[in-house]
Amino acid sequence: MGKSPTLEFDSKWDLSPAPESTGHINLKDQYDLFIGGKWVKPSSKKYFDTINPATEKVIAKVAEANEKDVNRAVQSARKAYNEVWSKLSAGERGKYIYRIARLIQERAREFSVIETMDGGKVIRESRDVDVPLAAAHFFYYAGWADKLKYAFPNRNPQPLGVAGQIIPWNFPLLMAAWKIAPALATGNTVVIKSAETTPLTLYKLAEVIESAGLPPGVVNIVSGAGETGAAIVNHRDVNKIAFTGSTGVGKIIQRAVVGTNKKTTLELGGKAANIVFEDAPLDQAVEGIINGIYFNQGHVCCAGSRLFIQESVKDIVLRKLQDRMESLIVGDPMDKNTDIGAINSKEQLGIIKKYIEVGKKEGATMYQNTCDLPKKGYWCRPTLFTNVSQSSRIVQEEIFGPVLAVQTFRTIDEVISKANNSPYGLSAGVWTDKGSKIFNLTSQMKAGIVWANSYNKFDPTSPFGGYKESGFGREGGLHGLKPYLNL
Numbered sequence: 056m057g058k059s060p061t062l063e064f065d066s067k068w069d070l071s072p073a074p075e076s077t078g079h080i081n082l083k084d085q086y087d088l089f090i091g092g093k094w095v096k097p098s099s100k101k102y103f104d105t106i107n108p109a110t111e112k113v114i115a116k117v118a119e120a121n122e123k124d125v126n127r128a129v130q131s132a133r134k135a136y137n138e139v140w141s142k143l144s145a146g147e148r149g150k151y152i153y154r155i156a157r158l159i160q161e162r163a164r165e166f167s168v169i170e171t172m173d174g175g176k177v178i179r180e181s182r183d184v185d186v187p188l189a190a191a192h193f194f195y196y197a198g199w200a201d202k203l204k205y206a207f208p209n210r211n212p213q214p215l216g217v218a219g220q221i222i223p224w225n226f227p228l229l230m231a232a233w234k235i236a237p238a239l240a241t242g243n244t245v246v247i248k249s250a251e252t253t254p255l256t257l258y259k260l261a262e263v264i265e266s267a268g269l270p271p272g273v274v275n276i277v278s279g280a281g282e283t284g285a286a287i288v289n290h291r292d293v294n295k296i297a298f299t300g301s302t303g304v305g306k307i308i309q310r311a312v313v314g315t316n317k318k319t320t321l322e323l324g325g326k327a328a329n330i331v332f333e334d335a336p337l338d339q340a341v342e343g344i345i346n347g348i349y350f351n352q353g354h355v356c357c358a359g360s361r362l363f364i365q366e367s368v369k370d371i372v373l374r375k376l377q378d379r380m381e382s383l384i385v386g387d388p389m390d391k392n393t394d395i396g397a398i399n400s401k402e403q404l405g406i407i408k409k410y411i412e413v414g415k416k417e418g419a420t421m422y423q424n425t426c427d428l429p430k431k432g433y434w435c436r437p438t439l440f441t442n443v444s445q446s447s448r449i450v451q452e453e454i455f456g457p458v459l460a461v462q463t464f465r466t467i468d469e470v471i472s473k474a475n476n477s478p479y480g481l482s483a484g485v486w487t488d489k490g491s492k493i494f495n496l497t498s499q500m501k502a503g504i505v506w507a508n509s510y511n512k513f514d515p516t517s518p519f520g521g522y523k524e525s526g527f528g529r530e531g532g533l534h535g536l537k538p539y540l541n542l
């Protein structure tokens with residue numbers, strides 16, 4: 056793939072740094088567990104470091120919860136459920152959730168900066184996507200709290216009790232909002248665990264919950280490793296498990312809850328197809344491809360990691376795509392000009408690098424942008440592979456990094472069968488100016504979400520979830536209430 060003589064983009068804009076300030080944030084050196092409305096020391100007495108993946112510096116020490124701590128958290132959630140939360144009117148529950156939403160908005164800047172420091176994602180994304188959407192989810196579900204009978208007419212919606220929730224590191228605050236807001240609106244209490252590399256915004260949320268005056272024990276927040284998550288999953292007094300994370304851990308959880316009364320929702324991995332037809336607005340499509348796979352470092356379960364281009368426009372799309380890739384700025388996530396921030400952890404960078412090697416060994420042709428990378432921190436250039444086949448590992452397996460595998464197609468039937476040839480079925484994108492093609496495709500794609508002429512658009516009113524190994528159950532929208540109710 057040579058470079059185009061008719062570049063639509065300059066290879067790099069010469070922008071002065073525009074770093075977001077950190078002077079306004081408030082962080083402690085050490086975070087204890089938030090159980091029963093109090094900050095409590097872990098019974099293990101152990102703390103682990105959470106680092107900034109862009110600088111490799113330790114930001115804070117965070118408590119490691121063991122089985123005993125999880126038990127304490129579940130007991131306090133049960134007590135709050137029995138004694139307070141289940142007795143409160145739905146309207147009163149709604150007021151607390153509104154309060155949480157408003158406080159997140161008031162502290163949005165602080166949340167954004169901490170999300171970026173702890174996870175490596177660009178400030179533009181945490182500021183414009185994660186934090187506003189998290190607040191929007193609380194607002195949205197606050198509105199449902201006293202309308203459950205209208206949501207499910209002729210049914211008798213009842214809460215389940217204690218919900219155990221486990222979230223990943225790619226959208227820490229947002230995933231917490233997706234889980235806590237519907238659980239509270241439906242009258243459940245919560246024990247939630249953050250991911251090991253990104254615990255901080257959940258503890259900031261604990262501060263918001265304190266300020267909102269939420270009754271103690273309604274939301275309990277713990278941190279720790281996989282064993283902490285397993286302790287929640289295996290606890291006998293938990294009525295519901297909501298998990299977002301990898302398909303591998305999802306399978307372990309599913310096995311663990313077999314034969315119990317626990318309700319489960321699993322939001323797992325993905326390998327989304329982004330499909331560009333020859334009649335698509337190509338510049339818009341290229342922007343959608345970039346947004347779909349490279350922004351947020353490809354750390355998105357619904358990332359458009361498989362690109363299918365109709366043969367007749369393959370050359371032009373690839374040329375535009377490479378030109379646009381070359382203009383992407385990889386670096387300091389706190390800089391408002393940066394497009395691609397730090398990879399979340401050293402481990403994740405190792406996984407991505409391994410897959411890039413696999414791609415090369417499989418005989419695919421690689422293209423990467425050529426920008427400079429910072430010396431410290433974990434970085435990966437936006438990468439694309441052509442000359443791949445349906446059976447290539449980089450086409451079949453989730454990489455969870457900024458790596459795109461490109462294939463071509465001639466007919467709509469061909470691309471539908473190729474796109475569906477995946478163990479996953481979370482999301483997809485389609486670019487065309489024909490509504491009929493969009494409808495044909497959306498009705499045949501095995502994907503929970505299909506974006507048409509857009510990508511990675513989220514809204515609290517819209518349900519999200521997968522098919523096949525991408526999990527089951529829906530979060531968001533009216534659908535997102537159901538997994539927390541006995542109907």
Ligand code: NAP
Nearest residue numbers: 222223224250251280281284285300301304322323324356
């Ligand atoms: P992960 O390794 O599955 O971890 C997810 C969470 O589960 C973390 O809090 C993790 O704790 C915890 N955990 C690990 N082992 C556990 C066990 N045996 N029992 C209970 N909990 C356990 O996934 P990840 O690497 O953090 O996140 C990336 C994955 O999440 C990708 O596959 C991505 O596609 C998926 N994801 C899916 C969605 C969706 O909505 N479908 C959204 C975002 C991400 P530690 O952090 O301590 O390991």
Ligand code: MG
Nearest residue numbers: 105106173252
């Ligand atoms: Mg971190």
